Amino acid sequence: MSRAATKDNYTYLSQKPGLQLIKVGSYDMKELNTILGIPEVKSQIIDIPITANENAATVGLYAMQEADKGFDFKYDFLEMKTVVTGKFVLSDDQGNSFTAEAGDVVIINPGTTVTFHGESDGTAVYVAHRLPEPTFA
Template identity: 75%
Template sequence: MSRTATKDNYTYVSQGPGLQLIKAGTTELKEVNAILGIPEVRSQIIDIPITQAEGAVTLGLYAMQKAEKGFDFKYDYLEIKTVVSGQFILSDDQGTDRMIAEAGDVVIINAGTTVTFHPECDGVATYVAHRLPEPIFA
Protein backbone atom coordinates (compact mmCIF):
# COMPACT_ATOMS: atom_id res chain seq x y z
CA MET A 1 0.00 0.00 0.00
CA SER A 2 1.55 3.29 -1.11
CA ARG A 3 1.26 6.21 1.30
CA THR A 4 3.19 8.78 -0.70
CA ALA A 5 1.51 11.93 -1.96
CA THR A 6 2.93 14.81 -3.89
CA LYS A 7 1.53 18.32 -3.96
CA ASP A 8 0.85 18.06 -7.71
CA ASN A 9 -1.48 15.03 -7.57
CA TYR A 10 -4.63 16.85 -6.42
CA THR A 11 -7.05 19.68 -7.04
CA TYR A 12 -7.15 21.59 -3.76
CA VAL A 13 -10.43 22.93 -2.36
CA SER A 14 -8.94 26.18 -1.04
CA GLN A 15 -8.59 28.28 -4.20
CA GLY A 16 -8.74 31.82 -2.84
CA PRO A 17 -10.71 34.25 -0.70
CA GLY A 18 -14.36 33.55 0.09
CA LEU A 19 -16.58 30.79 1.42
CA GLN A 20 -16.71 27.28 0.04
CA LEU A 21 -19.22 24.53 0.79
CA ILE A 22 -18.79 20.79 0.45
CA LYS A 23 -22.31 19.34 0.38
CA ALA A 24 -23.00 16.07 2.15
CA GLY A 25 -22.98 13.17 -0.27
CA THR A 26 -20.93 14.93 -2.97
CA THR A 27 -17.84 12.83 -2.28
CA GLU A 28 -17.78 9.08 -2.66
CA LEU A 29 -16.43 7.16 0.32
CA LYS A 30 -13.90 4.38 -0.23
CA GLU A 31 -14.22 0.98 1.42
CA VAL A 32 -11.39 0.53 3.95
CA ASN A 33 -11.67 -3.27 3.87
CA ALA A 34 -10.63 -3.28 0.21
CA ILE A 35 -7.75 -0.86 0.87
CA LEU A 36 -6.39 -2.74 3.90
CA GLY A 37 -7.21 -6.21 2.58
CA ILE A 38 -9.25 -7.12 5.68
CA PRO A 39 -12.70 -8.26 4.45
CA GLU A 40 -14.14 -8.45 7.99
CA VAL A 41 -13.73 -4.68 8.50
CA ARG A 42 -16.79 -2.51 7.76
CA SER A 43 -15.47 1.00 7.29
CA GLN A 44 -15.46 3.86 4.77
CA ILE A 45 -13.23 6.93 4.31
CA ILE A 46 -12.52 9.88 2.05
CA ASP A 47 -9.67 12.41 2.12
CA ILE A 48 -10.40 15.88 0.72
CA PRO A 49 -7.29 17.93 -0.10
CA ILE A 50 -7.77 21.44 1.29
CA THR A 51 -4.42 23.19 0.80
CA GLN A 52 -0.95 22.35 -0.41
CA ALA A 53 0.53 25.41 1.26
CA GLU A 54 3.26 24.93 3.83
CA GLY A 55 1.72 22.80 6.55
CA ALA A 56 -0.69 20.99 4.21
CA VAL A 57 -4.19 20.32 5.54
CA THR A 58 -6.55 17.50 4.58
CA LEU A 59 -10.19 17.21 5.61
CA GLY A 60 -11.92 13.86 5.77
CA LEU A 61 -14.95 11.82 6.65
CA TYR A 62 -14.63 8.43 8.32
CA ALA A 63 -17.36 5.91 9.13
CA MET A 64 -17.14 2.51 10.80
CA GLN A 65 -19.81 -0.08 11.51
CA LYS A 66 -19.69 -2.96 13.99
CA ALA A 67 -17.81 -5.84 12.41
CA GLU A 68 -16.09 -9.14 13.10
CA LYS A 69 -12.68 -7.53 13.18
CA GLY A 70 -11.06 -4.18 13.95
CA PHE A 71 -7.71 -2.92 12.69
CA ASP A 72 -4.59 -0.96 13.57
CA PHE A 73 -3.53 2.21 11.74
CA LYS A 74 -0.18 4.02 12.13
CA TYR A 75 -0.43 7.83 12.11
CA ASP A 76 2.72 9.60 10.91
CA TYR A 77 0.99 12.97 11.29
CA LEU A 78 -1.26 14.92 13.65
CA GLU A 79 -4.97 14.22 13.14
CA ILE A 80 -7.97 15.67 14.97
CA LYS A 81 -11.19 13.59 14.75
CA THR A 82 -14.58 14.92 15.82
CA VAL A 83 -17.19 12.24 16.37
CA VAL A 84 -20.41 13.31 14.62
CA SER A 85 -22.58 10.33 15.52
CA GLY A 86 -22.30 6.99 17.27
CA GLN A 87 -19.09 5.99 18.98
CA PHE A 88 -15.53 4.88 18.36
CA ILE A 89 -13.71 2.51 20.70
CA LEU A 90 -9.99 3.12 20.42
CA SER A 91 -6.70 2.20 22.06
CA ASP A 92 -3.10 2.95 21.15
CA ASP A 93 0.44 1.66 21.36
CA GLN A 94 1.27 4.33 23.97
CA GLY A 95 -0.77 2.71 26.75
CA THR A 96 -4.21 4.25 26.22
CA ASP A 97 -6.63 1.41 26.96
CA ARG A 98 -10.08 1.30 25.26
CA MET A 99 -11.14 4.93 25.04
CA ILE A 100 -14.79 5.48 24.06
CA ALA A 101 -15.32 8.61 21.96
CA GLU A 102 -18.98 9.57 21.46
CA ALA A 103 -20.85 12.19 19.41
CA GLY A 104 -19.41 15.63 20.14
CA ASP A 105 -16.09 14.28 21.46
CA VAL A 106 -12.77 15.23 19.86
CA VAL A 107 -9.87 12.77 19.60
CA ILE A 108 -6.36 14.11 19.06
CA ILE A 109 -4.03 11.57 17.47
CA ASN A 110 -0.40 12.60 17.68
CA ALA A 111 2.20 11.71 15.06
CA GLY A 112 3.96 8.42 15.72
CA THR A 113 0.92 6.69 17.24
CA THR A 114 -0.62 3.39 16.15
CA VAL A 115 -4.35 3.39 16.90
CA THR A 116 -6.48 0.28 17.24
CA PHE A 117 -10.04 0.72 15.96
CA HIS A 118 -12.00 -1.96 17.83
CA PRO A 119 -14.71 -3.94 16.00
CA GLU A 120 -17.45 -2.56 18.29
CA CYS A 121 -17.06 0.90 16.68
CA ASP A 122 -20.24 2.21 15.10
CA GLY A 123 -19.96 5.87 14.25
CA VAL A 124 -19.13 8.70 11.88
CA ALA A 125 -16.36 11.26 12.39
CA THR A 126 -14.90 14.18 10.49
CA TYR A 127 -11.19 14.83 10.72
CA VAL A 128 -8.53 17.36 9.91
CA ALA A 129 -5.05 16.00 9.24
CA HIS A 130 -1.82 17.94 9.09
CA ARG A 131 -0.66 16.28 5.86
CA LEU A 132 -1.27 15.90 2.16
CA PRO A 133 -4.09 13.47 1.29
CA GLU A 134 -3.39 9.75 1.55
CA PRO A 135 -3.41 8.62 -2.11
CA ILE A 136 -5.31 5.45 -1.16
CA PHE A 137 -8.06 7.47 0.62
CA ALA A 138 -8.46 10.39 -1.80
Template identity: 30%
Template sequence: MPAMKFFPQAIKTEQPDMERPGVNAWLGDVAVSSDEDKTIAAGFFHLKKSEKPLVYDYTYHEMKCIVEGEFKITDQDGNVAHAKAGDVFYFPAGSTITFETDSYGIGFFCGQRREGEG
Protein backbone atom coordinates in the same frame (compact mmCIF):
# COMPACT_ATOMS: atom_id res chain seq x y z
CA MET B 1 -8.22 36.54 -1.40
CA PRO B 2 -9.60 33.02 -2.03
CA ALA B 3 -13.27 32.38 -1.38
CA MET B 4 -14.53 29.84 1.15
CA LYS B 5 -15.63 26.42 -0.06
CA PHE B 6 -18.90 24.81 1.03
CA PHE B 7 -19.62 21.07 0.97
CA PRO B 8 -23.33 20.57 1.77
CA GLN B 9 -24.22 17.28 3.48
CA ALA B 10 -20.67 15.98 2.98
CA ILE B 11 -21.25 13.40 5.73
CA LYS B 12 -23.60 11.58 3.33
CA THR B 13 -21.08 11.18 0.50
CA GLU B 14 -19.89 7.65 -0.23
CA GLN B 15 -16.34 7.08 1.00
CA PRO B 16 -13.76 4.67 -0.46
CA ASP B 17 -13.30 1.30 1.26
CA MET B 18 -10.06 1.17 3.28
CA GLU B 19 -9.58 -2.40 1.94
CA ARG B 20 -8.50 -3.98 5.22
CA PRO B 21 -9.46 -7.69 5.41
CA GLY B 22 -12.09 -8.32 8.09
CA VAL B 23 -12.60 -4.58 8.71
CA ASN B 24 -15.69 -2.65 7.54
CA ALA B 25 -14.06 0.79 7.24
CA TRP B 26 -14.30 3.64 4.76
CA LEU B 27 -12.33 6.89 4.63
CA GLY B 28 -12.38 9.76 2.17
CA ASP B 29 -11.11 13.30 1.85
CA VAL B 30 -13.76 15.98 1.37
CA ALA B 31 -11.38 18.94 1.17
CA VAL B 32 -7.62 19.38 0.87
CA SER B 33 -5.76 22.67 1.26
CA SER B 34 -3.55 23.98 -1.53
CA ASP B 35 -0.72 24.92 0.87
CA GLU B 36 2.28 22.93 -0.40
CA ASP B 37 4.26 23.38 2.83
CA LYS B 38 1.60 22.54 5.44
CA THR B 39 -1.15 20.72 3.58
CA ILE B 40 -4.23 19.64 5.55
CA ALA B 41 -6.90 17.17 4.50
CA ALA B 42 -10.37 16.83 6.03
CA GLY B 43 -13.10 14.27 5.55
CA PHE B 44 -15.02 11.41 7.10
CA PHE B 45 -14.11 8.03 8.55
CA HIS B 46 -16.84 5.36 8.80
CA LEU B 47 -16.55 2.10 10.73
CA LYS B 48 -19.15 -0.64 11.11
CA LYS B 49 -19.00 -3.65 13.41
CA SER B 50 -16.23 -5.87 12.05
CA GLU B 51 -14.54 -9.23 12.56
CA LYS B 52 -11.29 -7.41 13.37
CA PRO B 53 -10.41 -4.00 14.83
CA LEU B 54 -8.84 -1.36 12.61
CA VAL B 55 -5.25 -0.74 13.70
CA TYR B 56 -3.88 2.49 12.18
CA ASP B 57 -0.33 3.85 12.31
CA TYR B 58 -0.38 7.65 12.10
CA THR B 59 2.46 9.15 10.07
CA TYR B 60 0.90 12.62 10.41
CA HIS B 61 -0.94 14.68 13.06
CA GLU B 62 -4.73 14.35 13.05
CA MET B 63 -7.73 15.69 14.95
CA LYS B 64 -10.93 13.62 14.90
CA CYS B 65 -14.42 14.59 16.10
CA ILE B 66 -16.94 11.81 16.55
CA VAL B 67 -20.15 12.92 14.82
CA GLU B 68 -22.34 9.77 14.95
CA GLY B 69 -22.41 6.40 16.64
CA GLU B 70 -19.73 5.11 19.00
CA PHE B 71 -16.15 3.86 19.01
CA LYS B 72 -13.79 2.13 21.38
CA ILE B 73 -10.45 3.81 20.71
CA THR B 74 -7.21 2.44 22.17
CA ASP B 75 -3.70 3.86 21.83
CA GLN B 76 -0.37 2.03 21.75
CA ASP B 77 0.03 2.48 25.54
CA GLY B 78 -3.30 0.76 26.29
CA ASN B 79 -5.25 3.96 27.06
CA VAL B 80 -8.91 3.34 26.16
CA ALA B 81 -11.69 5.82 25.39
CA HIS B 82 -15.33 4.93 24.79
CA ALA B 83 -16.17 7.69 22.34
CA LYS B 84 -19.53 9.07 21.28
CA ALA B 85 -20.81 12.03 19.26
CA GLY B 86 -19.21 15.29 20.34
CA ASP B 87 -15.93 13.75 21.58
CA VAL B 88 -12.68 15.07 20.06
CA PHE B 89 -9.31 13.31 19.74
CA TYR B 90 -5.78 14.36 18.82
CA PHE B 91 -3.62 11.60 17.33
CA PRO B 92 0.03 12.69 17.10
CA ALA B 93 2.31 11.51 14.31
CA GLY B 94 3.93 8.23 15.35
CA SER B 95 0.96 6.93 17.34
CA THR B 96 -0.75 3.60 16.72
CA ILE B 97 -4.51 3.75 17.30
CA THR B 98 -7.00 0.88 17.34
CA PHE B 99 -10.62 1.59 16.37
CA GLU B 100 -13.52 -0.76 17.23
CA THR B 101 -17.31 -0.47 17.41
CA ASP B 102 -20.17 -2.73 18.47
CA SER B 103 -22.46 -0.99 15.95
CA TYR B 104 -21.11 1.87 13.83
CA GLY B 105 -19.33 5.18 14.14
CA ILE B 106 -18.54 8.19 11.98
CA GLY B 107 -15.72 10.63 12.65
CA PHE B 108 -14.81 13.90 10.95
CA PHE B 109 -11.04 14.27 10.65
CA CYS B 110 -8.56 16.98 9.79
CA GLY B 111 -5.01 15.77 9.28
CA GLN B 112 -1.69 17.32 8.32
CA ARG B 113 -1.19 15.26 5.18
CA ARG B 114 -1.69 15.39 1.44
CA GLU B 115 -4.73 14.12 -0.46
CA GLY B 116 -5.15 10.35 -0.39
CA GLU B 117 -2.33 9.69 2.11
CA GLY B 118 -4.76 8.51 4.82
Protein backbone atom coordinates in the same frame (compact mmCIF):
# COMPACT_ATOMS: atom_id res chain seq x y z
CA MET C 1 -0.65 1.60 1.57
CA SER C 2 1.27 4.19 -0.35
CA ARG C 3 1.88 7.48 1.38
CA ALA C 4 3.60 9.07 -1.61
CA ALA C 5 1.19 11.93 -2.30
CA THR C 6 2.64 14.85 -4.20
CA LYS C 7 1.33 18.40 -4.16
CA ASP C 8 0.40 18.40 -7.86
CA ASN C 9 -1.80 15.26 -7.79
CA TYR C 10 -4.89 17.06 -6.46
CA THR C 11 -7.32 19.94 -6.80
CA TYR C 12 -7.23 21.76 -3.46
CA LEU C 13 -10.28 23.21 -1.70
CA SER C 14 -8.50 26.28 -0.37
CA GLN C 15 -9.05 28.75 -3.20
CA LYS C 16 -9.58 32.50 -3.13
CA PRO C 17 -11.76 34.30 -2.59
CA GLY C 18 -13.97 33.45 0.29
CA LEU C 19 -16.38 30.90 1.58
CA GLN C 20 -16.77 27.35 0.30
CA LEU C 21 -19.29 24.58 1.04
CA ILE C 22 -18.91 20.81 0.70
CA LYS C 23 -22.35 19.28 0.24
CA VAL C 24 -23.19 15.85 1.64
CA GLY C 25 -22.59 13.25 -1.06
CA SER C 26 -20.11 15.40 -2.99
CA TYR C 27 -17.43 12.73 -2.61
CA ASP C 28 -17.63 8.93 -2.78
CA MET C 29 -16.20 7.11 0.21
CA LYS C 30 -13.72 4.24 -0.22
CA GLU C 31 -14.18 0.83 1.43
CA LEU C 32 -11.33 0.22 3.90
CA ASN C 33 -11.75 -3.56 3.93
CA THR C 34 -10.43 -3.64 0.36
CA ILE C 35 -7.65 -1.09 0.98
CA LEU C 36 -6.48 -2.80 4.20
CA GLY C 37 -7.01 -6.34 2.91
CA ILE C 38 -9.18 -7.24 5.94
CA PRO C 39 -12.56 -8.48 4.63
CA GLU C 40 -14.15 -8.46 8.11
CA VAL C 41 -13.66 -4.69 8.53
CA LYS C 42 -16.73 -2.56 7.83
CA SER C 43 -15.35 0.93 7.38
CA GLN C 44 -15.29 3.73 4.80
CA ILE C 45 -13.14 6.85 4.32
CA ILE C 46 -12.53 9.79 2.03
CA ASP C 47 -9.66 12.31 2.09
CA ILE C 48 -10.22 15.78 0.64
CA PRO C 49 -7.12 17.97 0.17
CA ILE C 50 -7.43 21.52 1.53
CA THR C 51 -4.00 23.04 0.93
CA ALA C 52 -0.64 21.94 -0.47
CA ASN C 53 1.72 24.42 1.15
CA GLU C 54 4.39 23.38 3.67
CA ASN C 55 1.59 23.13 6.26
CA ALA C 56 -0.53 20.77 4.18
CA ALA C 57 -3.99 19.96 5.53
CA THR C 58 -6.60 17.39 4.57
CA VAL C 59 -10.21 17.10 5.73
CA GLY C 60 -12.11 13.85 5.59
CA LEU C 61 -15.05 11.76 6.58
CA TYR C 62 -14.64 8.42 8.30
CA ALA C 63 -17.34 5.84 9.10
CA MET C 64 -17.16 2.45 10.77
CA GLN C 65 -19.86 -0.13 11.38
CA GLU C 66 -19.80 -2.84 14.04
CA ALA C 67 -17.83 -5.85 12.77
CA ASP C 68 -16.16 -9.04 13.95
CA LYS C 69 -12.75 -7.48 13.52
CA GLY C 70 -11.12 -4.08 13.93
CA PHE C 71 -7.78 -2.86 12.60
CA ASP C 72 -4.61 -0.97 13.50
CA PHE C 73 -3.49 2.23 11.76
CA LYS C 74 -0.11 3.91 12.23
CA TYR C 75 -0.31 7.73 12.21
CA ASP C 76 2.83 9.57 11.12
CA PHE C 77 0.95 12.90 11.19
CA LEU C 78 -1.26 14.90 13.56
CA GLU C 79 -5.01 14.29 13.20
CA MET C 80 -8.05 15.69 14.99
CA LYS C 81 -11.15 13.50 14.65
CA THR C 82 -14.59 14.78 15.77
CA VAL C 83 -17.23 12.11 16.30
CA VAL C 84 -20.54 13.27 14.78
CA THR C 85 -22.65 10.12 15.24
CA GLY C 86 -22.34 6.90 17.22
CA LYS C 87 -19.13 5.86 18.93
CA PHE C 88 -15.58 4.71 18.30
CA VAL C 89 -13.81 2.30 20.63
CA LEU C 90 -10.10 3.08 20.36
CA SER C 91 -6.81 2.14 21.96
CA ASP C 92 -3.21 3.03 21.23
CA ASP C 93 0.26 1.58 21.53
CA GLN C 94 0.81 3.65 24.73
CA GLY C 95 -1.90 1.76 26.67
CA ASN C 96 -4.64 4.40 26.35
CA SER C 97 -8.21 3.24 25.69
CA PHE C 98 -11.25 5.42 24.98
CA THR C 99 -14.82 5.26 23.81
CA ALA C 100 -15.36 8.47 21.83
CA GLU C 101 -19.01 9.46 21.37
CA ALA C 102 -20.85 12.10 19.35
CA GLY C 103 -19.37 15.52 20.12
CA ASP C 104 -16.04 14.16 21.39
CA VAL C 105 -12.75 15.14 19.73
CA VAL C 106 -9.89 12.65 19.46
CA ILE C 107 -6.38 14.02 18.97
CA ILE C 108 -3.94 11.53 17.46
CA ASN C 109 -0.29 12.50 17.65
CA PRO C 110 2.38 11.54 15.09
CA GLY C 111 4.07 8.20 15.76
CA THR C 112 0.97 6.60 17.32
CA THR C 113 -0.58 3.30 16.28
CA VAL C 114 -4.34 3.34 16.93
CA THR C 115 -6.55 0.26 17.12
CA PHE C 116 -10.09 0.81 15.86
CA HIS C 117 -12.04 -1.91 17.66
CA GLY C 118 -14.81 -3.88 15.92
CA GLU C 119 -17.53 -2.70 18.32
CA SER C 120 -17.19 0.81 16.88
CA ASP C 121 -20.22 2.14 15.04
CA GLY C 122 -20.03 5.81 14.15
CA THR C 123 -19.09 8.62 11.81
CA ALA C 124 -16.37 11.24 12.30
CA VAL C 125 -15.05 14.27 10.48
CA TYR C 126 -11.29 14.74 10.67
CA VAL C 127 -8.58 17.22 9.83
CA ALA C 128 -5.09 15.85 9.25
CA HIS C 129 -1.83 17.79 9.03
CA ARG C 130 -0.68 16.10 5.78
CA LEU C 131 -1.35 15.72 2.08
CA PRO C 132 -4.23 13.32 1.31
CA GLU C 133 -3.60 9.58 1.46
CA PRO C 134 -3.67 8.55 -2.23
CA THR C 135 -5.63 5.35 -1.57
CA PHE C 136 -8.31 7.30 0.39
CA ALA C 137 -8.74 10.28 -1.96
